[in-house]
Amino acid sequence: MRRSAIKITCVAGVVTGLLALTAGSAAAGTPHSLYPPSAMVLTVGQGESAATATVERAVTLTCNPTAGGSHPDAEAACADLERAHGQPALTLKDDSDRVCPQIYAPVTLTADGVWEGRRVSYERTFPNSCVADSRVTNLFNF
Incomplete structure (x- = not known):
């Protein structure tokens, strides 16, 4: 007993x-999901850095378990990130045949959030919007 x-x-x-x-x-x-979080806020702004840039466009992007958010082509943007292992810098084109004017009007791209549970923070400044547009792929094409 x-x-x-x-x-x-x-x-x-x-x-x-x-x-x-x-x-x-x-x-x-x-989290109550089987998938680690993958969600980002992407911005395009006028200025020399993320801290001083005036944000002109911003979208959200979620990739797991399905592509979504306010990004106009979330599936293609998520595919770019998947190929780049969640590193926004690796989604940009290395070169372009596009001819751009030599005008200095800096454009800053940012990506902040998480990819497969790990923190991502990315910032890149281009001399002008023509140069930026010639380098971006689906991730920053909004």
Whole structure:
């Protein structure tokens, strides 16, 4: 009889501990998805840095479990990020045959958010919008 009481007390203690642990995880904001988060805010602004640029356009992009957000071509943008392993810098074209004027009117592109659960923060400034447009692919094409 005494062994049964000890077992019941131990089982009750374990269950209480698991319930407390589960409640603590839910309160801490543990994701309820099988997919790690992949969501970003993308901006295009006039200025020499993200801190001083006037944002002209901004979109949201989510990629897991499906492509979405306010990006006009979320599927293509997510495909670019997937090929680049979530690194926005690697989605840009290395060269272009486009001829651009030598006018200095800086344009800054930014991407901030998470890719497969890891923090992403990207900023790149181009001398003008022509140069920026000649280098962007689907990710910043909005």
